[in-house]
Amino acid sequence: MRALCATDLSAASEAAIQNQTCLDCLGRIGVDEIHLVTVVPSNVHAGMPGIDFESRRQTALSKYRDVIERAGFDVETHVVRGTPHRRINGIAETIVADLVLVGSRGKSPLENRVIGSTARNLARTTVVPLVVNRIERGDDDPAPVRKHLFRHVLYATDFSENASRAFEAFSYLRHATRRATLVHVKTPKDPELTDEASAVSDRLRERAETLEEWGIETEIDVRRGDPADEILRSEAAHSPTITLVGSRGHSRMRRLLLGSVSEQVVAQADANVLLIPTSQV
Template identity: 55%
Template structure:
């Protein structure tokens, strides 16, 4: 299995790529090959007189490559120019990546600013399972990954749709890394007074829990909440404190993806955990 790891050569991504525990988690997921990619602006010319852009890029990528190879990964390095999300997605499709990993610095003190840039574009256009690895800023020059054990505790949110089922299929890989799983369904507010709907959801979650226990994940709990999806998923996250939230991403057409407001995007913007988003199967 191959993963595309996108790096902007920042200190934050240094922290993520050089964390041995995080890399061990990727190996337990099944990753044995890594395509390490950085995307430079079309307006930046490497090797310009007085500029060390080219040499710095080479030094950082060589260090990342060495760290990955030391953990046993087969590594290919790519330096490309263009729009980051397009080039990363294009590479992921070309190498048939099983996972794309993007670092997310999470919430700034003033705003949830990361959702405004490349990460938001990746969420909206991903064609492969996308892991947003949360990186915290401890001080001006110091970062740490939010959870080194990326997949130890998984919160899986489902609306029982086909796309949610596709996300659940990730447990084929996560079973080797997960020790705990919480299966969550959020019922719309108008079903609050419908005990049959709640019982049906509970029963379906129990069936999924039995399936996970059959895969070797012994600590599985189920949870049915009622209310607005994003708020209830985040409330459940605060309660169970997962290392990763797993959910399906609806996917959007060329026009619809310009709109903001999907549950997956909102959770990704506001979650404190890593987020693993699984896009729908591509048509055609």
């Protein structure tokens, strides 16, 4: 598998890259090649007075490359200019990435960009699975909120085609996942029928059995209320290392629209998020 790791060269990005546990998790799911990408905003130029951007950028990338190579991965680096999420998406498509990894917090001392906004824009537009790696807020020594990326997965499903596509990610996550929590949220509009409730339980148990056959300890959490709010409450209750959700696209507008539930989870979750995009139409 080939992963693209987007970095703004901030302390938060460095914390994510140098977290050996996260690199181990990527290796367990089959990643063997990592592409480091940093995007230089169009308004930043090498000749700007007072700061040697190019030298600092190359020093940081060289350090990151050494860390990743020592962890056993093949590494390529890319320095490009433009709008971060557009260039990241473009490179992901060019190299046929299986996964994009981006930090969710942190402010770059080089480009003065907030990585959180890039993560949100990527969530709206990504064409490959996206891992949003939560980093603690902190100016001096930030660290990942969860050291393990995939050890405990909270999988949110509404039984749509989109949610089923997200469930397929367990085909590779299972090599790094020990626990899974399957959460389904009934909305006030759902029928109060015994048969309907039984069907929901049966479908959740079917998915749980699949995971348990793979050696993953699985639990079921059925809730009622607003889907995004209840998924976030489930996350708070179960403390997963990552929440797995599918985006909800709309035909040719898929690149511009993201399901409101997915968007809220990406923006507000405490743990990492793995967002699985819909198929291109």
